Amino acid sequence: MCFHSQQQKSPQEIAKRFNFxxxxxxxxxxxxxxxxxxxxxPVISNDHLNKVQLFDWGLIPSWSTDNEIRKFxxxxxxxxxxxxxxxxxxxxxxxxxxxxxxxxxxxxxxxxKEKRKYLIKPIGEELFTFAGIWSEWTNRETREVHKxxxxxxxxxxxxxxxxxxxxxxxxxxxxxxxxFDWLNAxxxxxxxxxxxxxxxxxxxxxxxxx
Numbered sequence: 467m468c469f470h471s472q473q474q475k476s477p478q479e480i481a482k483r484f485n486f487x488x489x490x491x492x493x494x495x496x497x498x499x500x501x502x503x504x505x506x507x508p509v510i511s512n513d514h515l516n517k518v519q520l521f522d523w524g525l526i527p528s529w530s531t532d533n534e535i536r537k538f539x540x541x542x543x544x545x546x547x548x549x550x551x552x553x554x555x556x557x558x559x560x561x562x563x564x565x566x567x568x569x570x571x572x573x574x575x576x577x578x579k580e581k582r583k584y585l586i587k588p589i590g591e592e593l594f595t596f597a598g599i600w601s602e603w604t605n606r607e608t609r610e611v612h613k614x615x616x617x618x619x620x621x622x623x624x625x626x627x628x629x630x631x632x633x634x635x636x637x638x639x640x641x642x643x644x645x646f647d648w649l650n651a652x653x654x655x656x657x658x659x660x661x662x663x664x665x666x667x668x669x670x671x672x673x674x675x676x
Contacts, residue, residue, distance in 0.1 A: 467541045467630075468596070468617050468637040469501040470569040472585075473508055475593045480518060480564065483593050484510065490517035495564070499523065501540040504533075509615060511561040511600055512649040521561065525616035526603035527552050533603075533612075542599060542616040544638060547654060553599060553616070558651045561615055562595035568637065569669075570630045584629050584666040588639055597638040597648050597657060618657070625664050639664075 475483070477491040495508040495518065506520040524536030539552050547553045567587040574580040588594050600615040618638040626636040640648055641662050648657065 467619055467633055467635050468568055468570075469540055470499065471501075471507075471563075471565050471596075472498045472567050472569075473564050474498075474566045475564075479593065480508070484518075486516060486518065492518060492520055494520070502537065504536055508564040509561045509598065509600070510564070510595075510649070511613070512559065512651075515646075515649060518564070519613065521600060522612050522614045523617075524614055525552060525599065525601050526612060526614045527556075527601055528603055530603060531606065533605075536614065539614075539616045541619045541635075541637075543635075544618050544620045544654060544658060547599070547618070556599055556601050557654065559600045560649045560651060561598040561600045562640065562645055562649065563598045563615065563617055564593065564595055566593055568596075570626070572629045573632055578632070583669045585669055586626075586629070586664055586666045588662040589665045591642075591662075594642070594662075595640050595645055597640050597660075620658060623661055623664070625666060629666055 474496055481488045481491045499505045499507055501523050504524040507523055508518045509521045525539040526533050526536050542553050547557050567585045571581040571583050597618040598615045603612050619635045620638050622630055622634040622636045627634050639662055
């Protein structure tokens with residue numbers, strides 16, 4: 467799965483990468499994110515193709531009465547998107563989640579007492595995107611509107627099976643040439659074919675952040 471990521475590129479670098487006007491990129495786009503904090507992170511969605519917005523990580527369906535569901539919707543399995551009640555009605559609400567790397571912990575023993583932490587990203591890519599879906603939810607008490615998202619995951623490739631050796635899942639990472647195919651609602655089965663080569667850098671043997 468994918469619960470920890472970072473985005474360390476500046477607004478200027480993001481604007482250049484996506485050919486956006488700098489005024490369409492928020493200033494607070496950098497951070498190291500723990501999904502269970504439900505942070506606001508930078509995305510490009512198919513409701514505004516020419517700007518970067520800040521959405522809440524942890525999808526809350528429009529029909530939800532509260533936000534408790536978000537702890538279970540940080541990720542969405544690509545194999546069951548069309549069946550899950552939280553996702554099936556919004557599979558064409560597409561977004562790109564901007565990232566400069568994500569983190570996984572490799573278990574070195576059967577109980578996970580010893581772990582190795584890795585920073586992972588596509589080879590040669592300093593700024594890339596995860597495939598995501600999004601929803602708009604209104605807090606019934608405050609009437610505040612939240613745009614929320616989930617990162618799409620798939621079966622781990624060879625490298626990620628070795629690193630993420632417990633659940634053997636990984637986020638769907640979009641090749642640059644296919645990013646706007648995703649936003650334009652390319653059929654889900656086509657996305658499974660995307661599999662950019664990844665590189666992993668060991669950071670330390672620190673425990674998980676949650």
